[in-house]
Amino acid sequence: MSTTRRRSTGSPTGVARKELILRSAAKVFAEKGFSSATVRDIADEADMLSGSLYYYFDSKEAMVEEVLVEYLDRMVRAYGIAVADAKGSTDGLERLIAQALRGLVDNREHVTILQNDWHYVRLMKGIVDRQHQIEKVWLDTIQKGIDAGVIRSDIDARMMYRTIMGAIQAVIRWFNPRGRVSIDQVITIQTAILVDGIRAAA
Amino acid sequence: MSTTRRRSTGSPTGVARKELILRSAAKVFAEKGFSSATVRDIADEADMLSGSLYYYFDSKEAMVEEVLVEYLDRMVRAYGIAVADAKGSTDGLERLIAQALRGLVDNREHVTILQNDWHYVRLMKGIVDRQHQIEKVWLDTIQKGIDAGVIRSDIDARMMYRTIMGAIQAVIRWFNPRGRVSIDQVITIQTAILVDGIRAAA
DNA sequence: GTCTATAGTCAGATAGAC
């Protein structure tokens, strides 16, 4: 695709246009669900007409896949950075938990779509691949802790991952960014519960 | 509504017919999601024609509400029984965790609908009321443990409830009843992690 | 009670003007 120079009208074009559509799609899919959201809803949100979206995307499914793959790629990078300079003990795991919770509140719409419309997206290769990359970072970090003797060895690492990630992802359903509990407090609390729960006995 | 005597044909009638429709609806809603599921899908599953469903239900929304309310009522009763004869320490909480996980695998379809189609059902009074009843049983049980000194007092009971319930409900997404890990093993593992995570320091 | 038939609506996607 050839990029287009930005016009002086202030109306976005080219790559910026596509990004606007992706932002609009994320918002509409999160609010209404993939099935109920219509391409007309997305077009309205992006101040276009529905037919125009098909210049950028082949189908409604292609839109949701691109929305989610872009998000998952950012999370893969963020997790990689988080564990890169982790110290010993349970430090790496604590960084992952903090990163997961921050990524959750910073990308509410994407996480909501992934959870609610898992039926539709679970078969998309681009999405499954990146979920596996993320799982690998967590499993490696947990296994290091087990090998070092700081994490209990009587429970399978994958079961720990699933339990911890389940607790974290559920936060999206009740957390209110303008509520009394800050995300930093949530990080402190969930880290306390979950890391204590898998810590090796002293 | 007047009940109908069972006919000798073996074809269910009256109340049994309605229950067949509810079972069919639960299956279809869980598989396709509320929005994508059609009343024709449900009718097919129940061996009827779509128009006939409207003798029993006013709308598609009424079907999903009745499906979920019936399930939540069963869970409210089950939790009540679980804590009724709990001993001290963390025994009550452990019973709730076990009951939640058993209820999850025994009602996969209902739990799936509640999670995936939360958008549609979150406003239905019959559903919200029962969710609050369930939350109350959990909060009371946790608070008793805090008061007795067996559960840590530095974390809000509701935050503990949300973290624990999140970890439990996520199990629906990966648990396979015919897989290598039994539900009893999942109960053992999650109880170990979550109860150790909120236990008061010795 | 269950059927046939259909009203009324709205969806995703496309063709071609500009």
Next chain:
DNA sequence: GTCTATCTGACTATAGAC
């Protein structure tokens, strides 16, 4: 690139025969 206009199909719900 974005528009207008529209095709084709599927949906929920209803009316009335049986």
